[in-house]
Amino acid sequence: MNPEYRVTASRPREKRQAYVEKEDVVIEGIDISGTWNRMYEPREIFDYDTTQMDRLTALEGAESMGWCYQCAQCVPACPVDNAGGDYGPRKVFRRLQLGMDLFDHSDLWLCTTCMNCLRVCPKEVDMIKIMPAARAAAVLDGKVPGELQEMFQKVAEYGNPMGESARKRVRWTKGLDVDIRILPKEKEASPVEVLWFVGDFYAYHQRGIDAAQAMARVFSRLGVDFGILGVDERCDGDSQRLAGEPGLFEELAQHNIEQFAKYDFQKIVVSGPHAYNAIKNEYPALGGTYDVEHYTQFLAARLDEVTAKLKGTFEKKVTFHDPCYLGRHNGEYEAPRQVLAAVPGVEMIEMYRCRQQGYCCGGGGGGMWLDGTAADRQVERLSENRVKEAVEVGAEVLAVCCPYEVSRFEDAVKSTNNEGRLEVLDIIEILDQCMESA
Numbered sequence: 410m411n412p413e414y415r416v417t418a419s420r421p422r423e424k425r426q427a428y429v430e431k432e433d434v435v436i437e438g439i440d441i442s443g444t445w446n447r448m449y450e451p452r453e454i455f456d457y458d459t460t461q462m463d464r465l466t467a468l469e470g471a472e473s474m475g476w477c478y479q480c481a482q483c484v485p486a487c488p489v490d491n492a493g494g495d496y497g498p499r500k501v502f503r504r505l506q507l508g509m510d511l512f513d514h515s516d517l518w519l520c521t522t523c524m525n526c527l528r529v530c531p532k533e534v535d536m537i538k539i540m541p542a543a544r545a546a547a548v549l550d551g552k553v554p555g556e557l558q559e560m561f562q563k564v565a566e567y568g569n570p571m572g573e574s575a576r577k578r579v580r581w582t583k584g585l586d587v588d589i590r591i592l593p594k595e596k597e598a599s600p601v602e603v604l605w606f607v608g609d610f611y612a613y614h615q616r617g618i619d620a621a622q623a624m625a626r627v628f629s630r631l632g633v634d635f636g637i638l639g640v641d642e643r644c645d646g647d648s649q650r651l652a653g654e655p656g657l658f659e660e661l662a663q664h665n666i667e668q669f670a671k672y673d674f675q676k677i678v679v680s681g682p683h684a685y686n687a688i689k690n691e692y693p694a695l696g697g698t699y700d701v702e703h704y705t706q707f708l709a710a711r712l713d714e715v716t717a718k719l720k721g722t723f724e725k726k727v728t729f730h731d732p733c734y735l736g737r738h739n740g741e742y743e744a745p746r747q748v749l750a751a752v753p754g755v756e757m758i759e760m761y762r763c764r765q766q767g768y769c770c771g772g773g774g775g776g777m778w779l780d781g782t783a784a785d786r787q788v789e790r791l792s793e794n795r796v797k798e799a800v801e802v803g804a805e806v807l808a809v810c811c812p813y814e815v816s817r818f819e820d821a822v823k824s825t826n827n828e829g830r831l832e833v834l835d836i837i838e839i840l841d842q843c844m845e846s847a
């Protein structure tokens with residue numbers, strides 16, 4: 410061995426040769442001989458068993474987990490960690506090094522795929538691809554939390570996560586003073602401008618039904634030529650895909666694409682960000698490419714017509730919660746704000762975490778059906794954390810535009826003792842109220 414070098418530290422004999430420090434090193438007059446060079450000594454980290462990491466990164470889509478270099482930028486950005494879940498890609502990476510079997514661990518189910526970590530990660534560790542890939546492997550192995558499995562079964566059997574019959578999908582249209590074209594009921598459906606993809610929560614959940622009826626009234630007052638798929642519509646499948654059931658997603662998507670093909674329409678307008686994400690970004694790979702808009706985008710493009718119909722006022726302090734799958738995932742931050750700002754009387758207040766930095770409600774990535782799993786790890790629900798922020802900035806109304814969120818946040822308002830202090834409303838309900846009082 411070159412006498413200039415000596416072996417450092419107490420590394421295993423077989424590894425020593427590679428790790429040495431120079432005895433006499435002077436660089437630009439600075440003596441960095443001997444122990445100063447210990448910075449070159451590899452950390453113990455290289456000695457860990459890579460079995461668990463290798464199992465994960467071998468999956469298509471999960472490769473980037475291995476790229477993490479532990480800078481920790483993602484941890485404060487992670488809403489789950491923020492809610493006491495001791496989480497984030499850095500922590501998942503580290504636990505994998507320490508031998509965690511992710512496929513049989515609650516870490517697999519906590520991520521909501523909110524994308525806030527990817528936004529700050531210098532190595533592009535992509536939890537939005539890692540988690541669905543790892544979950545799909547766990548699902549195939551039968552290692553699924555019971556609450557999620559139940560949802561998968563209901564969707565497979567009934568086409569919606571509530572387990573309601575397809576027949577009841579149009580029940581929300583009954584008793585409405587609005588003409589709604591239910592396209593499958595028409596013998597030979599004539600062309601329609603807008604095919605409104607209503608979605609499960611708008612069709613079946615009571616607070617969603619409120620919003621669906623508000624939307625129908627608003628569309629009608631604006632003279633929008635619209636129709637719905639009625640009993641032939643099925644769940645968009647986005648949450649099922651993200652939660653580890655890509656096969657179920659494909660079945661649902663294929664079904665919806667077949668229904669879309671039956672009608673002549675100009676664009677699809679969706680009620681929710683997950684339907685928007687699925688139809689815009691995932692359906693094309695399965696043969697369905699459409700002009701699709703979230704309802705706030707559709708209305709923002711007709712703001713003059715909307716404004717002309719807004720006769721009443723809404724004199725409240727309103728804050729807006731950016732849905733992860735409309736904002737970070739699809740870059741739309743302005744349309745909901747433009748629509749809200751057009752309502753006379755509204756005083757807009759931003760929360761600290763908004764737009765690109767928006768906080769997650771906890772419902773994405775299958776989180777809607779994983780509250781029990783999350784409760785075992787988190788100090789609070791993400792929705793509770795968010796509601797506290799809305800109250801803290803002085804908002805009286807938390808405005809949302811995702812069908813998952815009204816019920817999630819209303820529950821959180823109750824559990825954080827903020828009843829009477831904060832009201833949760835879909836943006837479309839606010840518009841409807843102001844048009845109603847015209």
Ligand code: SF4
Pocket residue numbers: 476477478479480481482483484498499529530531532533534
């Ligand atoms: S930000 Fe990226 S590289 Fe840094 S610790 Fe997190 S996952 Fe790893």
Ligand code: SF4
Pocket residue numbers: 486487488489490496497498519520521522523524525526527536537
């Ligand atoms: S996607 Fe969101 S929830 Fe998942 S690890 Fe990243 S920041 Fe946390």
